[in-house]
Amino acid sequence: MLDINILRSNPSSIQENLKKRDFLFDVEVFNKLDAERKKNQIDTESLQEKSNKIAKEIASEKDPDLKKNKLKEASQISSQLKESKIKLDSSKLHLNNFLLEIPNIISEDVPVGKSENENSVIYEKGHKNLFNFEVKDHQEIGKLLDGMNFEESVKISKSRFVILKNEIAKLHRALIQYMLNLHTKNGYEELYVPYLVNSESLKGTGQLPKFEEDLFKISNDNMYLIPTAEVPVTNIHRNEILNSEDLPINYVAHTPCFRSEAGSYGKDTKGMIRQHQFDKIELVKFVHPEDAESELEKLTLDAESILENLSLPYRKVILCSGDTGFASTKTYDLEVWFPSQDSYREISSCSHFSDFQSRRMKIRIKQSKANIFCHTINGSGLAVGRTLAAILENNQNENGSVKIPEVLIDYMDGSKELILPR
């Protein structure tokens, strides 16, 4: 949610900025809604004042006749007040709904563009293996190793789920352990959090009200499966006033993530790239606004360190304005190399939300004068399923066996290679 005071004082700059997203901020509609709200609020509050005053007078009025008159008057005010409140509530609701649908403003250093084609690569890192044989994709390797099954999961669930087995299931687990250990060593506090959250939490981080169709909702309760650990972790401090000496707060959490993937029916139908359920390690920071830029860089580096240590080739991309998410002011994507697709694919998305989320969630920083909203930053560190798939593809041998990255060998009880079953 944007600062309503800026919308009032400088609507054209906001409008200009949001054009970069192809979002039309309708100033006229806004002004109309805000003026309506203002009028109703002033009306209601002055009636309320009158009502409060006369109620006090009644309490101390001794003369029975005067008291009777005042009661009559008070009764009239009260019914006017009731009507006025109804109007006020409705105008507040309209204004609020309007505000909730406005995306965050785009940071000045974000390139302007319409779609992901206009994202710009900052750098590429790591060595792409030059395979002297025809590379297999990860699902084929998974099958050869008897570690990945997409048919059984359809039977027990539906498409876009996977069953991992044996050494691949273990590698999946090893990745989680490894990532959590590295991040906690780098100063992130580890959390275990609920996978079901209420709608307030989703509103706080920005998934609701706009993106309900991307979520799985529990039918017998007003709860949703989390689409990312960002939701429970960021909402930990909802409605809180933080002490500035406690900042930055750094959290890391591993959770499964559930996404309906509505609207992506044709995309990535094979393999583990796009699933309804996947595991992810999420990094979340609560920071002072002044530190936000540098903290985003830090967090992105922390996510990158996993890719580096796993020796996976990747690149860092800054998303253009049109591809930057609703709540974000600036986003870096980390994309890992998939040799079977001859392309890079997103494996982490590191975003600075400025005070967009904290304003919705009312997360403030204690100041001597007026409290300010803190800034939130988060990113994957990393998506586990995609990391697994990337290792299988990048580390494959001709027969389908796979070299285990050095740093994971201990986590695999000393195994250096995933070998084909006999």
Place this chain on the structure above:
RNA sequence: GGAGAGGUGGCUGAGUGGUUGAAAGCGCUCCCCUGCUAAGGGAGUAUGUGGUAAUCCUGCAUCGAGGGUUCGAAUCCCUCCCUCUCCGCCA
């Protein structure tokens, strides 16, 4: 799931229809006094949102959340959420 008790400011804790945004204590901040320390005295100490250019002034709201009754609700009624105790069930 059943029975009962309860949710008040940073904390403890009064308050059962009318100057209660809220007593008192603790904590915290500032000032005074006391040649250190200890003790004492005084003042202040929530959040949000309006009117405003304004940290001055001032209105309104907030005693778990949302409704209702009433001229007036922290106090009465309803629904929901949460906490505690006992019982049942259970990874």
